[in-house]
Amino acid sequence: MGGFLVSRLVQLSSEREGLRRQLVRARDELSHVTASYNDAHEYRLENSRQTFLDWVTDKVVDADPATLDRAALLEDNIPRGSSTEEMGPYLDALINEVAEVREHVQKYVRPSDDNRLDLDDLRKRGLTAPDGQASLYEKIVGSIAEQLPASRGMFGISPLLNLPIPRDSVSRATELRRLDESIREEQDLLSRKTMLEGEFSRVTGEIERIGQPIGVTSAIVILAVYSVLGIVAPVVVMGFDPTTLESWLEWLLVGVFVFGLAAVLGYIFWYAKTLNDPVASDSTRDASGPGAGQEIWASLRRRAVTVPRARRAHRRRAQLADQADEESVT
Template sequence: MNVLIADVNWLLSALAQSSAALIAIVGGLLVSRYVALHAEQEAAKRRLADLDRRLVEADRSVAEAERALAQHAVDDLLESDELFEYLLKTQGAELTAEAALDALDADPEDYDVVVLEDRVGFYFNEWSTAVSVLFPLIPDSEEQVEWLEFRRGRDLAVRNRYTWSWVYDQIVDEKVERARKEREAAERAARQKQPFGSLIKPVDYSSLIGRVQNPALTAAYRISDSQHELAKVSDLRTRVSEATGARTALRQERRLAAETFDATRQPAGFVLALQVLSFLALCGLVVPVVVMGFGPMTLEPWARALIIAVFIMGLALLLRFLYVYASYLRADGRAELPRSVVGLLTR
């Protein structure tokens, strides 16, 4: 009787130890792989966060480059005599984007509406400031200097040189004309007081007064401005192209990083391996332990055979999983893994 009990305990203990050894080996491999995947996942997560921050900066760079190009196009439209002459005609009335487009006969679809509204307000404020600041500073005289010479030595809050120089020229022309009329009126009054003053013809000094401009030099300035304009537009377009290309490359890099992150979250076959180990633990470890703890002193031959068969089923299922997984890893092997233990047996 004692021999039978010893034989039963030896059999159940051997099965349980064998199952525990298999579970420890395979489970240890899975745990080590899980830890490695967790490290890869954390690295991929940090990489994604870094790429997201760089993408935000890239989007900002593209937006700034596109706005700079759009603003340049709007400035090229608004920096015109027609717009400032319109402001003179309207006596400085509040300027709107629609009014500016109508005055310049421009198509609104060719310009960024937000940038246009912002720059219209900027030019209107600049024009108003230039008028209020320059008018009292320019003397009422027929002898005036060029804008650059006038500005030298004065602390003027100039944000747009074209606007200030245009306003300066208009005020100078007005004050020169006013001073000329006052001089001519004074000369007429003086002649009328002299004997035979009506017979004296006044000398026209208008051709000798004012700012001397060299036509050749003016043409050279225009050619230089045109070349500068083309270079600036080319530089702005290059900036937009480079910023867009950098953003596209970052988006592609982020997509690949996201794919890497998703691959580390749940590797193929991980859940199936856990199911196989669970089945092996149930068949080769739980059943023998339960039988040893609550079973009879002896086991019939059929009961022993059943316990051994259950252990062999768990072992066979583990081997089946290893073969299927090896086939999945081959280039010409299985296209996908089964989703459950049942599929492992049927497919």
């Protein structure tokens, strides 16, 4: 019984330590994948935000704030891979920004202005447009100029001003391609991150189950009782060096020895029956079998993403998209 307990505890300790080392490696792998996913998510979110603002800015600038249907504008312009919850705050910020810029621009508009008014005219009057908002200022000034009286050129013909410039189809295709690539990158890393989180939970559960091995506690109790009744009690009696023993004491010592022996044999029979039970054997093997830790870590290594390779591919795709933008502009 003692040899069984020692061998069993040594085995459990070894397997538990192996699983702990694998848990550390799995935690490191998960942290790397999580960092890559966060980078990909931020990159995709920025692409979605830029695409969304490109689609709705002109509509917000041209719309009447009193009749602007925020819900419809938001629902009809959600980029692929995004949601109303993600784009809603950006739309609210844009609406507030347009209102503030329009109020600022109106201070420099004169009653004598006509539809030839542009941003340079207002700058000469003291209007200052931050570099990051120059494009928005131009759109708003153009929207205000469209509502001013038309100017008459030579022969009374109104010049063609503030005509909308169609967007380059190549640039739009490049933006959509970049958005699709960022969506695929994010979804791939999200699925692998979810898989690693599940594997991490599995390894943690295996370690917890090894801490509650089947039959070890019962063996310790039986060994302790048998040691007290079959070893300690007879030694104490012999320590007093009696010449003769009372009959009841003889029967008592024999009885406790037989009881302890029966308990040991009963435990061995129960444990052997447990090993032959397919359900119990599978659960025991899953929790502390010799190959459980190796199989879990092998699964982690097979499915986990190679983080440096994913990041290099991510940067490479961004560089190719930027080169395509430069070529389209050229």
